[in-house]
Amino acid sequence: MVVGFFIGTFFGSFLNVVVHRLPRGLSLWQPPSHCPRCSHRLGPADLIPLFSLLLTGGKCRYCGGRVGWRYFVVELLTGAVWAGFWWRFLVAGADPLSFLLFVAFGCVLLAALFIDLEHYIIPDSLNAWVLPIAAALNAHQIVGGTGGWVHVAGVAVPTALAGYLVGWGALFAIALFGRLLFRRDAMGHGDIKLARGIGAMLGPGLALGAFALAVVAGAVLGAAQVVARRNVEESDPGQGEEEYDEEPESVGSLLKCGVGYLVLVDVVALFVPSLNRSWFGDSPEELEAGEDDWQPSLTTIPFGPYLVVGALVAATFPEPLLAAGKRYLEWATGVR
Numbered sequence: 001m002v003v004g005f006f007i008g009t010f011f012g013s014f015l016n017v018v019v020h021r022l023p024r025g026l027s028l029w030q031p032p033s034h035c036p037r038c039s040h041r042l043g044p045a046d047l048i049p050l051f052s053l054l055l056t057g058g059k060c061r062y063c064g065g066r067v068g069w070r071y072f073v074v075e076l077l078t079g080a081v082w083a084g085f086w087w088r089f090l091v092a093g094a095d096p097l098s099f100l101l102f103v104a105f106g107c108v109l110l111a112a113l114f115i116d117l118e119h120y121i122i123p124d125s126l127n128a129w130v131l132p133i134a135a136a137l138n139a140h141q142i143v144g145g146t147g148g149w150v151h152v153a154g155v156a157v158p159t160a161l162a163g164y165l166v167g168w169g170a171l172f173a174i175a176l177f178g179r180l181l182f183r184r185d186a187m188g189h190g191d192i193k194l195a196r197g198i199g200a201m202l203g204p205g206l207a208l209g210a211f212a213l214a215v216v217a218g219a220v221l222g223a224a225q226v227v228a229r230r231n232v233e234e235s236d237p238g239q240g241e242e243e244y245d246e247e248p249e250s251v252g253s254l255l256k257c258g259v260g261y262l263v264l265v266d267v268v269a270l271f272v273p274s275l276n277r278s279w280f281g282d283s284p285e286e287l288e289a290g291e292d293d294w295q296p297s298l299t300t301i302p303f304g305p306y307l308v309v310g311a312l313v314a315a316t317f318p319e320p321l322l323a324a325g326k327r328y329l330e331w332a333t334g335v336r
Helices: 001-024 053-056 068-091 095-118 124-144 159-182 189-202 204-235 252-263 274-280 284-288 306-314 318-333
Strands: 148-154 156-160
Touching: 001 068, 001 095, 053 068, 068 095, 068 306, 095 124, 095 189, 095 306, 124 159, 124 189, 148 159, 148 318, 159 189, 159 204, 159 252, 159 306, 189 204, 189 252, 189 306, 204 306, 252 274, 306 318
Parallel strands: none
Antiparallel strands: 148 156
16 A cells, blocks of 8 residues: 555656646646756656655745645545555455546546645546546446446346436436526536546445535535635735626526436547537536636635545445445435
């Protein structure tokens, strides 16, 4: 697990590049890693995960500018995710291919988490990556004879497909009924697409457990986030002056987008960009570059990070989570 942790931190170093560059429309490969303040290219001594930042006290060695601690946190969490899956698949189990697929899944989710926290978006390219990873895992399970099927009304359905439908359906239902009942946007579109991929990767039962964890985490941490923002606004009254009173999305548009996400129009649009305009009415490239006028309000809470937390916990500890869910249902229904 220690070996897995340190290997993971190096992947976390690359994830920092993804988190910074992907939503800004920049190349992930060129130019090489450099200080964003002075543009000095980083040498090998600057690229040692965790330790480089600690040894410099969170400053650039060349210009002395502050380096955000997000870089350290991303590397630390990526190492922790790798250690968790290392334990599950290489220590407690012996399934190297599942390990590789799950660490790829975890890295994509962590990139989505930190991009959503900063920009309130989850790039379509990240959401799309989860789907082939999930399909490969399901194929591996079927070929290896370790499962890969769920039975619905006596019909065997691939786990990835069943989870895909459950993930899409659960978050789209929240978005739709929230819009109808409260007459305001209740769920971001990126969250629907992310839940779709999480469901495909984890399967229907485990995905529902992950969503339940996300709701609990969102309720607790989201409330703390709103309180913290209110404190900032009270200490700096001008902080919250410019808020956009944006009209909620029309029900028709939401329905059309939801159907598009179900049939993967957003994924196809990555290769046929004109589909974004014709089906969804916008361009993700423009949104990712920050070319829209939308600004988060005081109570705007990105749900994507909580989905990521729930999914990673569920993927690392599936048996305890499923057992807890079973005990809860027995208690709630009285049926054993």
